[in-house]
Amino acid sequence: MEKVSEKTGGSQTIRIPGDIPAPSGGKFRQWVRENLLLVLTVLGVFSGSAIGLLARQTEYSDEVVLLVGFPGELLLRSLKMLILPLIISSLVSGLACLDAGASGKMGSRALLYYFSTTIMAAILGITVVVVIHPGDPSSSGSQQEQNASGDSGDGDNTVMDALLDIIRNMFPDNLITACFQSVKTEAKLVNKTIGEGADQRQVTKVQRDLVVSEGTNVMGLIIFCVGFGLIAGQMGPQGKLMVDFFLILNEITMKMVCIIMWYSPFGICCLVAGNLMAIDNLADTARSLGMYMATVVTGLLIHATVSLPMVYFCVTRKNPFKFCKGIVQAWALALGTASSSAALPITFQCLEVNNGLDKRVTRFVLPVGATVNMDGTALYEAVASIFIAQKNNMNLSIGGLITVSLTATLASIGAASIPSAALVTMLLILQALGLPTHDVALIFTVDWLLDRMRTSINVLGDAYGAGIVQHLCRDELARMDAEAERRDREMAEMLRSGSVALSGGGRGSLLPRGSICPSVAPSGAMLPLRPTGALSPAEDRPPPSAPAAAAARNSWFEKRIPNSETQI
Template sequence: MPKQVEVRMHESQLEPVEARPQNKCAKICAALSKNLLLTLTVLGVVMGAVSGMLLRVASPIHPDIIMVIAFPGDILMRMLKMLILPLIISSLITGLAGLDAKSSGRLGSRAMVYYMSTTIIAAILGVILVIVIHPGDPKLKENLGEGIKNDDVSSLDAAFDLIRNLFPENLVQACFQQIQTVTTKVEVIVEEAVNATSVDGLVANITKEPQIIIKRALQYKSGMNVLGLIGFFIAFGICMGKMGERAKLMLEFFNILNEIVMKIVIMIMWYSPFGIACLICGKIISIDDLETVARQLGMYMVTVIIGLLIHGAIFLPGIYFAIVRKNPFTFFMGIFQAWITALGTASSAGTLPVTFRCLEENLGIDKRVTRFVLPVGATINMDGTALYEAVAAIFIAQMNGIYLDPGQIITVSLTATLASVGAASIPSAGLVTMLLILTAVGLPTQDISLLVAVDWLLDRFRTSVNVMGDSYGAAIVYHLSKAELDELDATTAKSDDIEMSKTQSSYYDDIKNHQENNSNQ
């Protein structure tokens, strides 16, 4: 008997030793299978970049072949943008309908304070870095040449366009068009009473210079008016929440719509690694003179990327840790799928479905917070864009040998903050709003075209920072509002219990009355 015990003990000691490698392999396989989609997405980004670089070494590739390579990426962008409209509608309505007016107001105010604070910090950081590093050199202008002339855009017109788009006159039209002020220059010869019989009068009529008059007109341009849709459906969701039980059927409809959209998102996510790889590969192949551009604008790119890294890896996690008191890098791993998708697609609106999934499923953020904060943040919270625009404006001034006084630098910071709010959540939207900043401080707007060659890369970095800012903001707002949401849930549960008890008591009263009637009969 003792020998058997010894044998058993010996076998029990051997089993863990033999099983240890198997357990490790099982854990690794389980982790890979759990994070398989994330692993494939990262591999897609890496493979796309490596394939693009290798194909650039080959002889010039035919444009049709480049189009075929990039085509799956174009399909991915189309599928993601296809979901923006139903996702914004369903998320805003269901998120706000679950809140009372007081809670939604506090959520909105906290989100806006966070958005404006981080955007101002990003713009100031960009100004400081570009002044310290000083990437601009007048010799660059000789190498890059003159840019393409752009029409000047008035800051007042841009502000009014922002307000006009917030209140669309047609909701159906807002799904595919937004309004924009267009200026045209018209030459007008002013007639004056000049004595044409004299020689001086004839010379005056011949040499008279025409006056240039700027005429403004409102035109609709293609592109979803996300700001107007968000404004309407915020009001729709709040009003529906006030209706209570009468709007219950409508609320269930939008809840089911949101669940359907998220299931479609999961399906698209399994295609995204291949689409992102083709998107990046096609973009790298299609760029002309990549090495020359990198050599000429290298310091400008380094300045922007350093600023984005500091803001995304230090400032945003630091604000999150200071308020929430949790590990920000653990949180970042929860949103890594959204971050890598933003890096591949360069569209914060296109990444919105993935951001919803990461915050709600991976990190457990309340859906009422994410469905309200994320759509608004994807539209107006553009930290990376504000930093990029501040750097680009002062870089253009340095490249032209123009000295900006402290007042003009402050103007650049404030205008970059406000212009980033109006920037659409689509690829390369920052180049459009750059016109406002350059016009505000009197810099040549045609030099924007010189930065287009490297914007495809910087756009990906700043979009990923924009998505990080939205995600950290949702977590901070949820932390600050958690007590109110719990109290609201408790109040709702209590009222439901009272309503149920009333229903049950009335049910029992009906049974009692029915029994009494039967006994009397």
């Protein structure tokens, strides 16, 4: 700041101007440097779209498409590699640092938010598709021929089967196999002979078998990690070593995520370009399903810009768009990868660093939300099922629409957080409504694009949920922080008054002053015992201050990682 002297008549005035504002170009460059990763990610999305559209003007082979999309495949595989250690370490370490009351309230509030917004999304999807009415029966071809060609040799999985599969997968019989597979009910029609003699007849029955499905049983791992973390936190000093292990594992995993984040812009560019190049006829696809795509996108935009911000503002009374600005990086990654699990590591980073959320909240809410909270998927499935009914000239009653909303909510919860998982759960809704399941192939041609959009809405809903849960649990978190601060002050007072002494080289073992503690020689031989009240010359120093007492009490993890945003 520069002082400028001015003389007016016989007096002297000293004017101290404010800081000279930086030119607009300098501010923009500074903003780009501070948000370089975000800028590169957004550029990757647009660059991939441009490259894919330009490449379609030329002739290329399937091998070229494979090579273009290969770097994107490496990005997906790298992120999926970290999903399992990230979910386990974040849940265990986060819940171990919460008491049972705080974790119970946090979990109930998170689940209430998830179910509420998912039902809102399903109802919004039904409203949008009924108003716009994108299904045109005249463009569905020979409907009778399609229905005649549909193979109904398999039994239909009911809503009850899907619900039982969700509950069954919550309690896996083998944790190792749960890391890479789950179970599901498979129904098939079998012919059985009943009766004897003249009363003998053939009947067709539905036989249900449990079959193995490839993919991580995330729900089962979450249930186990929740119980493991809560019990480890209640064990106190006995479980401290295990809690420290998962805390360090979480930090290591997040550092690996930071490395992958700088590769993500290039990987997303290749993913988008490869998907565009793989479409056989882009113009015909856009023409035949244009209204359907417009309906889904309209519903997703309303949910992302109106419904979720409105819920966040009504609960927290804070600016939702300022909160959303901090998670653009996670939203862009979800848009490029079409996997909420793959975007989970980046979502952690955005919420904790950009938006300053408490790690005790994000480590519990986000892994659960990546599995349970599927707003975009519920909206998409509601629109797609009613669109197929409209294409087949079938009018759904009020009861049918209610069935769509409830079934879409349950199906979205059971959907895996992987690309195009909603197409699998879509069959459940179609069967519940009695609609032809072969029409799923009709919407598969554009699912690659809509999948990315609905996944980005899922991630957005998870982030808003973490912010809402932290606001609702702020009293419990403040009480826990005050309790920890009170213990630090009490320990500092005890050390200052001389009522306790640190033993074991100041590693935190407390003994009453005046008691007898053994001293161990370097060779391991026991030295003569001495009262802990008799200080050696090296120990004859003033009592430690409160920060020193707190440092003596802190764990090895807190000493080794002092730059954590929230010390838990």
